[in-house]
Amino acid sequence: MSEITSLKISYIFPNGDKYEGECCRTSDGVVMRKGSGTQTSASGVTYTGEWDNDKMNGRGTLTHPSGAIYSGLFRDNMYHGKGTYRFPDGTEYTGTFNNNRFEGEGEFTDSQGLVWTGMFRNKAALGLKLKGERNVILCVQFSHWWSASPKYMSMHKQQSS
Numbered sequence: 001m002s003e004i005t006s007l008k009i010s011y012i013f014p015n016g017d018k019y020e021g022e023c024c025r026t027s028d029g030v031v032m033r034k035g036s037g038t039q040t041s042a043s044g045v046t047y048t049g050e051w052d053n054d055k056m057n058g059r060g061t062l063t064h065p066s067g068a069i070y071s072g073l074f075r076d077n078m079y080h081g082k083g084t085y086r087f088p089d090g091t092e093y094t095g096t097f098n099n100n101r102f103e104g105e106g107e108f109t110d111s112q113g114l115v116w117t118g119m120f121r122n123k124a125a126l127g128l129k130l131k132g133e134r135n136v137i138l139c140v141q142f143s144h145w146w147s148a149s150p151k152y153m154s155m156h157k158q159q160s161s
Contacts, residue, residue: 007031016042021051049074064088072097095120107131 005025012018021037033039033051040046049060056062056074063069072083079085079097086092095106102120108128109115116128 006035023051093120 007023007025008021009023009031010018010020017039019033019037019039021033021039022035023031023037024034025031032054034053035051036049037051038046038048044065046063047056047060049056050058052058055077057076058074059072060074061069061071062074067088069086070079070083071086072079073081075081078100080099081097082095083097084092084094085097089111091111092109093102093106094109095102096104098104101122102125103122104120105118106120106125107115107117108120108125115131116125117131118125118128
């Protein structure tokens with residue numbers, strides 16, 4: 001399937017989604033998103049960034065109507081690599097993502113502006129440390145953070161000895 005034609009298009013899908021940007025036509029005649037472009041869903045979710053093989057691949061920004069925003073790397077339509085996810089309440093996670101999940105070293109900024117650092121795994125971050133402090137530990141359990149109205153479920157501060 002070799003690419004033979006590069007195009008710039010504006011297209012409205014049957015479901016009401018709209019795409020404006022670069023694409024290519026393969027030797028089979030199939031038109032696929034490739035290059036830079038913006039897609040806005042009928043529900044108001046907007047992605048602006050790089051496309052490859054008709055999927056969000058590369059650097060981009062995904063904005064939800066709730067106010068949640070992810071900016072960073074994508075692979076096969078998922079958050080994957082370095083990025084920042086800002087929740088509607090202003091809290092945010094900056095770090096590594098793996099298939100739409102927090103994964104590895106990162107920072108979580110809470111609603112009071114405190115920055116917590118440590119290891120994140122899936123929907124949990126046990127034993128985060130307050131940046132600049134030595135003896136305050138935070139345990140966070142996230143629930144539905146990847147949805148259009150993400151929120152964290154619980155935060156527990158404890159003093160370490």
